[in-house]
Amino acid sequence: MTQGNTLIIVLVTLIVGFGAGFVLRPVIVPVERAPALASPAPAAPRPAEPRGTQYFAAHLDEAGEIVTQCAEGSVRGGECANAEQAVIEAEGRDRFKRFMGN
Template sequence: MWHGKTIILLLVTLVVGFAGGFILRPVIAPMQQADTIAAGPPAALVTSEARGTQYFVAHIDEARQVVAGCRDGSVRGGECANADEAIIKVDAQERRKRFLDN
């Protein structure tokens, strides 16, 4: 007899809990979609992926600007290391070329 009452009590408790969760969901965690519609579309999406070392080897002037920004603190992230590595590679290639051409 107690086993049957326990199961019924458990089911009633679960139903009341789920119903309360669905009813209180807008209060607990309001939808974010309304905020984004009111704000409008974003002007420009910025990718968070860092440009690779090969890119900076091909664009060495930009790599030097990124490294200068990293020293100033205006640029952060993986691009600092990639740009610094590209500068080291290009400088090494230039030194090797000067040494072997003499």
């Protein structure tokens, strides 16, 4: 029976010790805060998002210029596909209107 009592006393002591350590840790060793920076670090310039097909559908003249520049190789990226898609859709609408007689 003494071994059972000793085991219980050891376990209770460990539980109380760990509990007190978790509760008192912020008091014993305060958490250090990171120093505040005066200004954030300059970020690398992010490339602008390519304009969408809807933008080029509203500005067909600009879309035509972008498609021409893409063919020359002076412009690259998502704008080429979006501008070309807008031009193709506009030409398709015009052909459909002519076919229907409007």
